Amino acid sequence: MTVTSVEKDLDRLTLTVIADFAAPVERVWRLWADPRQLERWWGPPTYPATVEEHDLTPGGEVTYFMTGPEGEKFGGWWRIATVTPPTALEFTDGFSGPDGKPNPEMPTTTVRMTLSEREGGGEGGTRMELRSVFDTREQMEQLAEMGMVEGLRQSIGQMDDLLVAA
Secondary structure: OOEEEEEEEOOOOEEEEEEEEOOOHHHHHHHHHOHHHHOOOOOOOOOOEEEEEEOOOOOOEEEEEEEOOOOOEEEEEEEEEEEEOOOEEEEEEEEEOOOOOEOOOOOOEEEEEEEEEOOOOOOOOEEEEEEEEEOOHHHHHHHHHOOHHHHHHHHHHOHHHHHHHO
16 A cells, blocks of 8 residues: 555644655656646545646646546645645645635645655655645544545555556
């Protein structure tokens, strides 16, 4: 399994997922930087993503929707804060309503993704740290109840196959 740890810190309002890959940093970065590759893993296997807009520049946006097994659509967006290819990406992550506009009734999280060479990786292994920061404990609990932790675990679990196929 790709995901090596999931740590919830209620005091710091963070959820940190660590995943290790047997691929170089630049290759793992492309799974984020290429919208066609991103949509092959962002979202659990039964909720594939379709990326509509993909602008990984500070102030840029990524918009997407996931399609559920019954054809229902769930929208999401990222607002990019910082980008340091190929090692870091920071963005605000939120939900969209049916009109594609941000849903103010749903919580947002601040996400920092970092990629680093894994110690003893030999052939260029990569460690990915994905840290989500919540505004309140209530928001953290709401997203956990919606399946965020398991959804992230399943989504990230799809990255290995894409790295092997490349």
